[in-house]
Amino acid sequence: xxxxxxxxxxxxxxxxxxxxxxxxxxxxxxxxxxxxxxxxxxxxxxxxxxxxxxxxxxxxxxxxxxxxxxxxxxxxxxxxxxxxxxxxxxxxxxxxxxxxxxxxxxxxxxxxxxxxxxxxxxxxxxxxxxxxxxxxxxxxxxxxxxxxxxxxxxxxxxxxxxxxxxxxxxxxxxxxxxxxxxxxxxxxxxxxxxxxxxxxxxxxxxxxxxxxxxxxxxxxxxxxxxxxxxx
Numbered sequence: 001x002x003x004x005x006x007x008x009x010x011x012x013x014x015x016x017x018x019x020x021x022x023x024x025x026x027x028x029x030x031x032x033x034x035x036x037x038x039x040x041x042x043x044x045x046x047x048x049x050x051x052x053x054x055x056x057x058x059x060x061x062x063x064x065x066x067x068x069x070x071x072x073x074x075x076x077x078x079x080x081x082x083x084x085x086x087x088x089x090x091x092x093x094x095x096x097x098x099x100x101x102x103x104x105x106x107x108x109x110x111x112x113x114x115x116x117x118x119x120x121x122x123x124x125x126x127x128x129x130x131x132x133x134x135x136x137x138x139x140x141x142x143x144x145x146x147x148x149x150x151x152x153x154x155x156x157x158x159x160x161x162x163x164x165x166x167x168x169x170x171x172x173x174x175x176x177x178x179x180x181x182x183x184x185x186x187x188x189x190x191x192x193x194x195x196x197x198x199x200x201x202x203x204x205x206x207x208x209x210x211x212x213x214x215x216x217x218x219x220x221x222x223x224x225x226x227x228x229x230x231x
């Protein structure tokens with residue numbers, strides 16, 4: 001069916017006074033919250049990251065060597081709460097990157113062995129065809145029942161699943177070429193995922209260290225002010 005906006009499918013209803021007042025109050029509260037958010041200072045991503053060398057363009061977390069100087073580099077000076085909040089947000093993004101990359105790695109760890117097994121099977125079929133030998137195999141009829149079958153390798157045809165419930169017929173040479181290319185690409189992508197995952201975990205550690213050091217810096221500054229009688 002073509003997409004139809006939801007409002008066109010429902011009859012128009014008049015809002016009663018109570019519902020109208022509730023909507024008006026919600027709009028006023030949203031305006032107040034938006035005004036308050038505009039007054040809250042924030043740090044840009046570029047101020048807490050460095051240019052990355054990663055191919056996936058994952059940002060590199062900046063290590064803050066001198067927290068006091070870094071805080072005073074902003075106008076007005078950034079508070080410990082603001083710095084910790086910024087690095088905590090960055091930490092959360094890195095954790096999300098890590099989860100996505102870990103899922104990709106698991107996918108490739110399953111995908112690559114399947115391609116290798118399929119390649120080995122096609123090579124075996126072509127070898128038996130060249131040697132003019134019969135291939136006897138067993139296939140699953142039900143969960144615990146198998147039957148013998150003879151594979152006709154002389155046809156030089158195999159069927160490969162391409163995904164999305166699509167299967168195509170290939171000759172042995174075409175199948176070997178396709179599978180070899182898929183295997184090469186999968187291993188290359190898997191290596192990149194491994195490198196990006198290692199890089200992301202390094203950034204997670206850097207963000208955690210920054211958060212810990214900023215917290216300790218804040219505690220030390222407050223203690224000094226208390227000792228000087230300013231707090």
